[in-house]
Amino acid sequence: MNGLAQILLQGGGMQEAIEIEAAVGSRLIDSVRDLARDGKLPLYWRCGHGTCGACVVYLTHALSNEARPITLTGKERNVLARIGKLNEAERTASQLADTSELPRLACHVEVQAGNTAVHW
Numbered sequence: 001m002n003g004l005a006q007i008l009l010q011g012g013g014m015q016e017a018i019e020i021e022a023a024v025g026s027r028l029i030d031s032v033r034d035l036a037r038d039g040k041l042p043l044y045w046r047c048g049h050g051t052c053g054a055c056v057v058y059l060t061h062a063l064s065n066e067a068r069p070i071t072l073t074g075k076e077r078n079v080l081a082r083i084g085k086l087n088e089a090e091r092t093a094s095q096l097a098d099t100s101e102l103p104r105l106a107c108h109v110e111v112q113a114g115n116t117a118v119h120w
Helices: 028-037 074-082 088-092
Strands: 004-010 018-023 056-061 103-105 115-119
Touching: 004 028, 018 028, 074 088, 074 103
Parallel strands: 004 115
Antiparallel strands: 004 018, 056 103, 056 115
């Protein structure tokens, strides 16, 4: 892992965003697990393994002016399709644009360098 990234968390009816630092290369869910368990972060997840689909989030990468391509893992793609978050074209595409409209599972998101806003 190479350093720390800034993550801004906002969603679930929160009045104010929470800003955290997370290790680059770590999983997003691991960075917020304690906050969620302690009730400080209304991110409702059950498994943390990428199978239930409860941790759907949307990411905005501050350092990216263009949507970079991303390849979802088969597991993440299947779960997102099963819960109705991907359409047929998105489900079958080899790569997708990593934009703020692309649903992701917090348990599959790898923290990237720079600033990222996470909404749900």
